[in-house]
Amino acid sequence: MYRYVTEGTFDAYLWQTVENKQKFISQIMTSKSPVRSCDDVDETALSFAEIKALCAGDPRIKERMDLDVEVSRLKLMKADHQSKQYRLEDQLLKYFPEEIEKHKGFIKGFESDLEVLAAHPHPEDGFAGMEIRGDLLTDKENAGAALLDACKEVKTSDPVQIGSYRGYAISVEFSAWKQEYTLLLKGQMTHRATLGTDPRGNLTRIDNALAQMPQRLEAAKAQLDNLYQQQAAAKEEVGKPFLYEEELRSKNARLVELDTLLNIDGKGPAHDEAVVAKSTRPSVLDHLKRPVPPRSTDKKPKQHEEVR
Template sequence: MTEQTFDAYLYPLVEGKQKFISLIMTGKSPVRSAEDVDEVALSFAEVKMLATGDERFKEKMDLDIQVSKLLVLKQSHLSECYELEDKIIKFYPQEIKAYEEHITAYESDKSLAEQHQPQGEDKFCTMTIGGTTYTEKTDAGERLLAICKETTATKPVSVGNYRGFRMEV
């Protein structure tokens, strides 16, 4: 690049185009529309400043670059704000409702499990498999394993109950 020539104007244009292309290709900029970079044109006064080597022109170009960076940052900030507003209005209330439903379900499961406490030395609660009630852990385990080996269904099949909960394979 040669000082005090037209190069001083062309390289920032190429840089601006490259930044524009990079933003579009990487998707880092949330801007939904972009102005054509080629619409930049030199006025005769700017050409004269280039020819004379006026430092104010370089300063103007630097300020233009800073302004464009700030505009991209502003758009990014606004996009992030809109995304957060959307989450606050739609996403988080749905998440809260889902968690509240989970908590309610867990509380009912806890109460059901407390109603069917394990008894005896081996702390085994009776298990019903296929209509037969098993009081011994080994017998229930063997029957459950046999049902698992026999079942070829691709959808869950109810096989019995344990501590008030339905068992499926």
């Protein structure tokens, strides 16, 4: 494919429009744009002043077009910077304090539940027992069967307390969508175990859920450390000025200057000879008030007559 362009025509402007379109398409496709919106350059139109400058071969019109694109880009970057500053301020005032306190509570809850679990261990080669509907069951088979019977009475997603196990209150909820029961062990924190149809297997699942508490405790501590790091980083970033503020100011000033020089949108200086004070302008009414001279009634001699 061959493409030909002609110097001193509109080709340069049209190719620049295509270039601008490719730029914002590339930003969207690569997810590197600092903003989430952009203008459709297909709506760009030449003003009469720009057409006049292009026809006259004025190099300032190209500078003005380039500056317009740069100023728009810098303004978008500044708006994104200000949005990030507002978001950091909100996080420092509300998000981080709330999340830090919440995870501190998680850590205390897991530590307390681990103490309860350590105080109610299984005996060697035995079973700690489970209380279901007021009955203490020390045999695994009987406890598992009683648990399944209690689950059959639960028909809603609201937790229904049915007993206790190893120092924790146990409740059961039913998911109609998944068609499965979930057992909840409630201490300072809530520990969940999905129940199946095997009585002994359900007791194993419950013990495995309790055995995951140390890992959940370490995850809460790691998340708390991460929140502290994010909070410190936010404190360093908040209040920072826009890095390209001076560049934006200078380019915007030059753009305004070029608009004035090129008389874009009629903003250019008016010519001296066109400026006439209102007080010195002749009044239209004065012209209308002038007396009308009388028309002559003498007939003009015909051209073929002799004028003496």
